[in-house]
Amino acid sequence: MATTPPTRSPELRKDPVTNRWVIFSPARAKRPSDFKSKSPENPNNNSSSCPFCIGNEHQCAPEIFRVPPDPNWKLRVIENLYPALSRKLDHPNGQNDDSSSELSGLGRVVPGFGFHDVVIETPVHSVQLSDLDPSEIGDVLIAYKRRIEQIKQFDSIKYIQVFKNHGASAGASMSHSHSQMLSLPIVPASVSTRLNSMKEHFNQTGKCSLCKVQSKDLLINETSHFFSIAPYASSFPFEIWIIPRDHSSHFDELDNKKAVDLGGLLKLILKKMALQLNNPPFNFMIHTSPIQITDSEIPYSHWFLQIIPQLTGVGGFELGSGCYINPVFPGDAAKILRELNVP
Amino acid sequence: MATTPPTRSPELRKDPVTNRWVIFSPARAKRPSDFKSKSPENPNNNSSSCPFCIGNEHQCAPEIFRVPPDPNWKLRVIENLYPALSRKLDHPNGQNDDSSSELSGLGRVVPGFGFHDVVIETPVHSVQLSDLDPSEIGDVLIAYKRRIEQIKQFDSIKYIQVFKNHGASAGASMSHSHSQMLSLPIVPASVSTRLNSMKEHFNQTGKCSLCKVQSKDLLINETSHFFSIAPYASSFPFEIWIIPRDHSSHFDELDNKKAVDLGGLLKLILKKMALQLNNPPFNFMIHTSPIQITDSEIPYSHWFLQIIPQLTGVGGFELGSGCYINPVFPGDAAKILRELNVP
Ligand SMILES: Nc1ncnc2c1ncn2[C@@H]1O[C@H](COP(=O)(O)OP(=O)(O)O[C@H]2O[C@H](CO)[C@@H](O)[C@H](O)[C@H]2O)[C@@H](O)[C@H]1O
Ligand SMILES: Nc1ncnc2c1ncn2[C@@H]1O[C@H](COP(=O)(O)OP(=O)(O)O[C@H]2O[C@H](CO)[C@@H](O)[C@H](O)[C@H]2O)[C@@H](O)[C@H]1O
Numbered sequence: 001m002a003t004t005p006p007t008r009s010p011e012l013r014k015d016p017v018t019n020r021w022v023i024f025s026p027a028r029a030k031r032p033s034d035f036k037s038k039s040p041e042n043p044n045n046n047s048s049s050c051p052f053c054i055g056n057e058h059q060c061a062p063e064i065f066r067v068p069p070d071p072n073w074k075l076r077v078i079e080n081l082y083p084a085l086s087r088k089l090d091h092p093n094g095q096n097d098d099s100s101s102e103l104s105g106l107g108r109v110v111p112g113f114g115f116h117d118v119v120i121e122t123p124v125h126s127v128q129l130s131d132l133d134p135s136e137i138g139d140v141l142i143a144y145k146r147r148i149e150q151i152k153q154f155d156s157i158k159y160i161q162v163f164k165n166h167g168a169s170a171g172a173s174m175s176h177s178h179s180q181m182l183s184l185p186i187v188p189a190s191v192s193t194r195l196n197s198m199k200e201h202f203n204q205t206g207k208c209s210l211c212k213v214q215s216k217d218l219l220i221n222e223t224s225h226f227f228s229i230a231p232y233a234s235s236f237p238f239e240i241w242i243i244p245r246d247h248s249s250h251f252d253e254l255d256n257k258k259a260v261d262l263g264g265l266l267k268l269i270l271k272k273m274a275l276q277l278n279n280p281p282f283n284f285m286i287h288t289s290p291i292q293i294t295d296s297e298i299p300y301s302h303w304f305l306q307i308i309p310q311l312t313g314v315g316g317f318e319l320g321s322g323c324y325i326n327p328v329f330p331g332d333a334a335k336i337l338r339e340l341n342v343p
Numbered sequence: 344m345a346t347t348p349p350t351r352s353p354e355l356r357k358d359p360v361t362n363r364w365v366i367f368s369p370a371r372a373k374r375p376s377d378f379k380s381k382s383p384e385n386p387n388n389n390s391s392s393c394p395f396c397i398g399n400e401h402q403c404a405p406e407i408f409r410v411p412p413d414p415n416w417k418l419r420v421i422e423n424l425y426p427a428l429s430r431k432l433d434h435p436n437g438q439n440d441d442s443s444s445e446l447s448g449l450g451r452v453v454p455g456f457g458f459h460d461v462v463i464e465t466p467v468h469s470v471q472l473s474d475l476d477p478s479e480i481g482d483v484l485i486a487y488k489r490r491i492e493q494i495k496q497f498d499s500i501k502y503i504q505v506f507k508n509h510g511a512s513a514g515a516s517m518s519h520s521h522s523q524m525l526s527l528p529i530v531p532a533s534v535s536t537r538l539n540s541m542k543e544h545f546n547q548t549g550k551c552s553l554c555k556v557q558s559k560d561l562l563i564n565e566t567s568h569f570f571s572i573a574p575y576a577s578s579f580p581f582e583i584w585i586i587p588r589d590h591s592s593h594f595d596e597l598d599n600k601k602a603v604d605l606g607g608l609l610k611l612i613l614k615k616m617a618l619q620l621n622n623p624p625f626n627f628m629i630h631t632s633p634i635q636i637t638d639s640e641i642p643y644s645h646w647f648l649q650i651i652p653q654l655t656g657v658g659g660f661e662l663g664s665g666c667y668i669n670p671v672f673p674g675d676a677a678k679i680l681r682e683l684n685v686p
Contacts (some may be wrong), residue, residue, distance in 0.1 A: 164659055192664075193532070316628050323531040328367075
């Protein structure tokens with residue numbers, strides 16, 4: 001076996017046992033971390049060395065767009081310097097293992113084509129997403145939407161995962177407030193599973209599983225266009241979902257007015273979480289539908305935003321079974337967060 | 344809403360969106376940790392305060408059996424003092440939310456009946472699993488088997504997850520070498536997905552997906568009865584699977600001779616992993632079939648043991664999509680481990 005060249009292209013492979021896609025991306029191993037240790041207390045707050053700070057744009061991978069489009073930007077969408085997928089690759093590249101042709105016949109390997117972008121949410125190092133105004137958070141959400149609209153033009157992109165890592169134990173390698181968008185040439189198994197599961201619920205009950213608050217006991221806060229709950233079967237303690245009130249299959253159906261409304265609710269929820277749980281590391285993920293869905297899938301496809309504070313680790317049980325152990329009943333978490341006053 | 348009594352029973356709930364079962368278990372929040380910080384360098388090596396050490400049996404939850412059955416035991420299987428599931432609960436207990444009857448009608452909530460056991464692998468605090476002889480590791484494997492045979496008698500138990508957490512960042516709260524067995528009243532979604540996926544592969548190719556080494560490039564080591572590989576679509580860098588050579592659906596088909604053979608291979612692989620990756624925290628999981636499977640499922644159901652060294656964290660992308668990013672191609676990991684000499 002020849003030594004792997006450092007330029008080996010990314011590749012997606014699907015396991016026939018777990019049915020999961022995995023992205024193989026040697027470039028990812030090289031990315032730096034500005035967290036000195038894996039402790040959330042220890043971010044590098046030295047903005048002179050942070051590529052995401054205003055004035056350091058030259059240290060970054062190419063920009064896609066900025067808002068507003070002038071030197072005094074408030075947010076930037078840029079390419080990830082250590083992308084998991086390659087925007088240059090568009091067809092099988094012959095660098096696969098010998099077995100690749102048989103496996104691509106089985107649909108088990110595809111070239112690692114895709115987009116991996118970073119959304120810099122603020123020009124200032126010390127500002128966090130929840131410090132922004134509702135309308136500024138709305139601008140971040142609208143930036144996701146605008147980027148999704150660009151990427152949708154590529155037929156080979158099947159799914160776009162928007163996510164945020166905050167704090168080292170939530171996976172963040174950069175402390176400057178940012179989120180990421182990974183545009184995939186496949187639909188991940190958990191997205192197909194989610195759609196199938198929502199379909200089953202729809203067929204059983206005649207209702208979309210997310211169109212109504214499951215129970216008043218699980219409600220945290222609501223606005224004109226959104227409500228937030230601790231879901232009945234939350235995998236993690238204090239897990240929170242923010243759900244659009246009107247049925248909507250894709251996140252990019254969000255308009256400017258709803259974006260500000262969502263910005264306000266997200267801000268409130270992040271503040272409550274920080275206050276109640278002592279500023280925990282967290283992730284949020286936007287769960288939207290695959291880009292191409294059929295008309296028959298629309299009635300049960302409803303996007304939502306999931307927030308997970310990182311309070312407990314996981315172990316072999318969760319890795320093995322995919323089943324989680326949650327010590328906090330969602331009704332209790334919802335009550336605490338609902339009744340909390342944010343100064 | 345009344346305040347939750349501290350004695351609230353565990354409960355399993357299934358989410359209609361993610362299709363995942365979650366165990367709600369307030370008792371789990373109370374378990375102690377003998378790791379002073381979440382750093383793997385810092386285990387409490389003071390055996391006088393460790394309940395798993397020989398001589399401290401009175402500090403433990405009740406024993407199920409020990410081997411050999413005398414004061415000078417080499418391993419013990421005991422109840423978990425902070426069990427995720429309750430062995431006393433056998434029917435709905437009326438403590439559920441108001442919505443419970445509707446939800447149990449939809450099959451979305453079941454009482455938290457089950458067994459949660461700890462296998463203490465050695466009487467001595469400083470001894471790790473890989474320090475034991477092949478036949479002693481074989482004894483641990485046979486203890487799993489013996490306990491599975493006991494639990495199989497309970498009709499309401501559908502799946503048994505055997506797993507090991509080693510090191511704080513792999514989730515371990517106790518540093519004394521041990522593993523766990525969680526016996527569930529449901530089949531976790533990832534187990535059903537695995538079976539379906541193996542079935543699909545079988546239908547497409549006419550072969551069990553695990554009966555043959557996928558490729559010589561992925562092989563690490565082999566023995567008379569087992570082989571170990573870096574799987575073609577490993578989710579994690581240096582992930583390793585140990586697979587029985589003969590087709591076998593259930594782990595508890597293991598006999599004494601094969602257990603010693605597997606013990607030897609597991610020891611070698613754990614030693615290689617420690618040497619190459621600087622003694623990393625790790626998990627291993629035994630992926631077996633649900634207790635009740637039909638004759639038609641046997642031809643494609645093949646158990647295996649999965650070892651995951653904890654080298655990288657995960658972030659929002661993995662939590663959101665269930666898709667992993669692996670910077671190391673399995674062929675490279677296999678080559679390194681295959682060629683490594685263990686002194
Ligand atoms: N100068 C520069 N210009 C442009 N981009 C730059 C840059 N310097 C760094 N970057 C990129 O900025 C991103 C920062 O992202 P995060 O801090 O959210 O976590 P990261 O993606 O490293 O990994 C976390 O999230 C991923 C996805 O969930 C997990 O796989 C992983 O385990 C977890 O640590 C990195 O992806 C990095 O490549
Ligand atoms: N005196 C005593 N007698 C009997 N049993 C005792 C005891 N003292 C402690 N125990 C039990 O011993 C077990 C030790 O288990 P581990 O160290 O493997 O991790 P733990 O289960 O705590 O959590 C890890 O594994 C689980 C399952 O994967 C994850 O949910 C979790 O996040 C992760 O930290 C604990 O479950 C504890 O309840």
